Amino acid sequence: MSKFVISVLVENKFGVLSRIAGLFSARGFNIDSLAVGETEDPEVSRMTIVVDADERILEQVKKQLNKLIDVIRVQDLTGGEYVERELILIKVRAESAKVREKIVQVVDSTGAGIVDVGKKFLTVEESGNEHRIKALMELLRPYGILEIARTGKIALQSD
């Protein structure tokens, strides 16, 4: 099993998300992440789906997606040139001034940002590719990660 990034253009209609999600669950396909939003054409949305599958299942995923009436186009980005980004918010435990200082150092050195400050925590924002997000999470983990929210990957083909 490996991870594949699929970009799906769909009609921006009521119920489309549940058609896609339902297809995955009905056929036992695994979704790693799914991000959806409107495109340059308000009638069309783009879904970026990261699928955990082998080659044979991936073929079925693509074909079954294509069968849905509301699906306009299915693009398999894996293997080609594409840019991907994900946004993550990490709430880190930061109760002492000393710890806060260290976290700020980490954030500065990675190019991430602090977007919320509480009495006992800092919330760090980062966007980037998978590698970058993973690296930041590892750097912050020793301080105690309280909560994480991530958007799931979005991607566009390069050529």
Add this chain to the structure above:
Amino acid sequence: MAKLTGAEILIQSLQEEGVTHIFGYPGGSIIPLGDKLYNEKSLTFHLTRHEQGAVHAADGYARATGDVGVCMATSGPGATNLVTGIATAHMDSIPIVAITGQVKSALIGNDAFQEADMVGITRPITKHNYLVRDVKDLARIVKEAFHIARTGRPGPVLIDLPVDIQLQETEFKYPGTVSLKGYKPTYKGHIGQIKKIARAIEKSKRPVIYAGGGIILSGADKELTRFARKADIPVTTSLMGLGGFPENDPLCLGMLGMHGTAYANHAIQGSDLIIAVGSRFDDRVTGRIDDFAPNATVAHIDIDPASVSKNVHVDIPVIGDAKEVLKELDTLLKKGDYTDWHEMIAGWKKEMPLKYKDDDRLRPQYIIEQIYELTRDKEVIISTEVGQNQMWAAQYFTYTKPRTWISSGGLGTMGYGFPAAIGAQIGKPDSIVFDIAGDGSIQMNIQELAMAVLEKIPVKIAILNNGYLGMVRQWQELFYGKRYAFTGLAKDTCTMCPDFVRVAESYGAKGIRVTEKAGVKAAVKTALKEKGPVILDFIIEREENVFPMVPAGKSISDMLHGLA
């Protein structure tokens, strides 16, 4: 422009689509539509006694005629009663449009009386579905629904229509065209791929055509027959493909798979080239997949890309309509020499024919053969229930024309055959329609006798009555040490429960009981003369089994033959 109500728009749209029959059942959320249908001369409403009967009848109508079948039910329980029938049509790619009433738009989501989320419930069992949210969208939705149902790989489409929208008014103009960005089925096959099949045929020594329901759906039976004869390649069909190639042709191997003929299965296993057309390598066809046709190159012609390489790896895929592609392939054909192959197959046919014990007992296979013999010079349609009755009907009747075999292949829906037979008879009033039933499955929709009697629909029901849920009992006999758990339908205190002759009579139909082999012909002849529906209650050999049989999960080389 004059304004019409939603109900009127729906009816006019159905008329635009050429619909003449609707099968259905009324209810609170669909009263406005029923009211407008009441005086409509060009649309006949057939009142079933259960919504499941309505959807199966629409399905049987579609299979017999090739047109889109239409059914209608109210919201909530009426609509959920359609679910089994919609799933049946979906598995077998049958074009139907199901119209369900829905609670008032403002109440949707409030758990209103008789509310069910039909778009949600039917999402995985429809080709597409709609909840109408604005009366202005209705005409377009109906246009799209019929287009989607009947084109590409056909299938059921559901339109959920809230009761308030049936009453709202707007201007009506039926759209001339459909514009769906994400739906453009491929009909014409890729010529390079078709050439590859032609080359494979030329090189092959042991080719087999494996034809499925796609032949019937695409209307490709003539193209298939011409091509197979010209190429001199034997043809086996799936259950859904019966009638797609004439079974009285010497090239015909009959059905393959779990209860297929031994020679069809041996031919598949021994082949070096399988040309699959409009079929999907169902598990009932392939048996254990890694031992299926081990030496064969597989070419697959199908309109649905998702069917290709889903179960069996395909070497030469061609996406397109069976009819179009076969026509193209025909022009490229260079015939090979298959003399040795035909001899080998002839040997299997001689050695392992379909057979049953031909004694003086009343055996189901004999009954099917007699129904064939007594109707063979007429137009006849066979529908079936599901189980042993279905398999005997598939094995022992000789199908020579498309749309004469109506059976729930994919979903295997008990209770399908009788309402489907009614739908088929309404679509083909001049044909003889027989439902081959078991005493178990006929009880699942027997209430439709009321409709058949009142509308004088002369469907003949042949119940192969063994007092068992026979197919499961057969598995229990063979694989579960004869522990007949919950499959006995008769007891000493009631050997005929119910008495089907009296059931028939209580509805006003004719009932005939046959207990001996000698009585079969006369009973069938009497039934054929009858103007209304008839139940033939054949009390058959109780523990007769369907053979050959490939046990579930075994290779199709490992057949049980039953008779020594």
